[in-house]
Amino acid sequence: MVSKKWLKDVKRLHQKKYRNELELFFVEGIKTVKELLHSNYSLEKLLVTAEHSDEFKNFDCDEITAEDLKKISALKTPSGVLAVFKIPTSAKTIEADWTLVLDDVRDPGNLGTIIRLCDWFGIQRLVCSVQTVDCYNPKVLQATMGSIARVQVEYTELASFFNNNTLPVYGAFMDGAPVYGENLPKKGVLVMGNEANGISKKVEAFCNKRVCIPQFGSPHTESLNVATATAILLNELRRG
Amino acid sequence: MVSKKWLKDVKRLHQKKYRNELELFFVEGIKTVKELLHSNYSLEKLLVTAEHSDEFKNFDCDEITAEDLKKISALKTPSGVLAVFKIPTSAKTIEADWTLVLDDVRDPGNLGTIIRLCDWFGIQRLVCSVQTVDCYNPKVLQATMGSIARVQVEYTELASFFNNNTLPVYGAFMDGAPVYGENLPKKGVLVMGNEANGISKKVEAFCNKRVCIPQFGSPHTESLNVATATAILLNELRRG
Structure with a gap:
């Protein structure tokens, strides 16, 4: 017992x-x-x-x-x-083609869904700002449906991550260029921002390209939820 | 008072x-x-x-x-x-380019998110099976974030809808053809199935094409949530 x-x-x-x-x-x-x-x-x-x-x-x-x-x-x-x-004490070095970076995603359901999406789209490395909700939060784990077993989640000061990064950085912004027109490279970094405020000024400075998901309906529409937007952008990276 | x-x-x-x-x-x-x-x-x-x-x-x-x-x-x-x-008593006749059909989506959060997605992607007509959760359920309305104001939701026996439909019908199936290779027409019908069981046999018979969102990660991965899959497929319809 x-x-x-x-x-x-x-x-x-x-x-x-x-x-x-x-x-x-x-x-x-x-x-x-x-x-x-x-x-x-x-x-x-x-x-x-x-x-x-x-x-x-x-x-x-x-x-x-x-x-x-x-x-x-x-x-x-x-x-x-x-x-x-x-809890693993140190992250393994992963040769990821695309890395997803989260700048202060706070909702456990959103992070869990994003981890599950990384698993689906074969994104092995997920880098989170220290303010992002803890991936070992029970609500996050519930929403990952087991995908936490296959996606490496790291928490770090994003500035230090970007200072060591040599790949092109794509940030999701409401006023970015339509992602459809981008000739996305084989390797890169995609940044998604906070639910209410998007990508912070500090992190925006590291973005080489600002992309958006075009809107086809009424301009009154609420912006897409961060997990939904991540689904669409990861699909864009992989569809080629 | x-x-x-x-x-x-x-x-x-x-x-x-x-x-x-x-x-x-x-x-x-x-x-x-x-x-x-x-x-x-x-x-x-x-x-x-x-x-x-x-x-x-x-x-x-x-x-x-x-x-x-x-x-x-x-x-x-x-x-x-x-x-x-x-509650509006009768549906207006809408000349929609694409219609989204839901075959028994049961979760209020999923339906609310899907209504919000229809609004974003300019899908004006959403046709639901009678077993689909009621769009006037308070939890659904909360998740729509106001989009219910701009998307017409109809509940009907799907067989009668399909019997009156002349447009090509695309169904989302785990074992469908990758959607990326499809030359999607300007007008059509997209069908999404139930959270646990997918599209029913009865409705499958009306689908002209079976499409899927390819998986890039481990084969152990749980299938995509229906709202997430709808986000990706509506983006595919609109990206052209």
Whole structure:
């Protein structure tokens, strides 16, 4: 059975402060847990209800009651499995063709969707400003649907990233040039901005090209959501 | 001041059954309410808190207390304004170049996002199967960000829609042909399916072409969310 200490620790891992202190995060959902078990992430603790124990019999797991799981879960309806993994301490060097940079994306659902999109479009490297929502936030992880297993997410001061970058930088701006007319290179960096304010002045200075998704409807329309706009721009990079 | 009858009626309008019975729906949020006030929708009741009364002084409005508004609002933090409009009884005939058809999209956030996308990409006609979530559901309306003012949403048996349609029909299928290679016509119909099951067999029979968004990452990746896939495909239709 799971110890009281672990129940307390998982509860703490709902908060970024404790995730950083303990260097751990947790995921839920059978599919997501399985994908992370088969990834490079290092397992720390696997908690499974009796009902699902058969599915995880090849792993070293602790049984947890449905009542205890409900107490520590981030889900309204817990899935029967919760796994704690180590947060990787250093990023691997990736030879990515395109890197996606997020300048202060704050909404967990948006970041989760963007990680899932990176996975779909084969973008292996995602660089986030330090103000971007934590990718190990349970709501983010839920929205990634397991894609966190395959996309490397780094948090850094963007200025230092750009100072070391030699590839062309495309920024998404409402008043940019229509992306359709751009002859996009094989390698580059795409920058998406904050939900309310777009790309910051500081980061704008590093953008070589300003691109937009043309609007075909009424000028009253609200601008596209950042996750939706990322979907369209990643598709533009890949469609060739 | 607002009558008790209206408080009771708005509460009822959270449910589809009463929306259909009373032929009314409500929206909240200053921007959304203003957009609908300037649209073809016919206003039935405008409820405004004292704090926001100046902004709506050109309209016939009733004052409501913040306490009463909280009781009838669909929002955790009510915006200070709630407007009740008539549900249009019959669809106008629209000469749309492209029509989007939804086959049983069930999630309110997805439908709201898709309506907002139609507005952005100038798709004026959205045809939904009768099982698709109601576009006057408060969660859908919230996600449309006012776009419901500019996109005509019709609910119908899809078989009867297709039997009257003469334009080419493109269906989104996981195993379709890559959309990039398609020479998309100026006018047509795009069909998107249910979140879990995709396009139904019944509707598949009406599709002349099966298209997909190619995947560039790991084959383990979860398929794209229906709203994200719609964003990419509408962009493909419009980019030319």
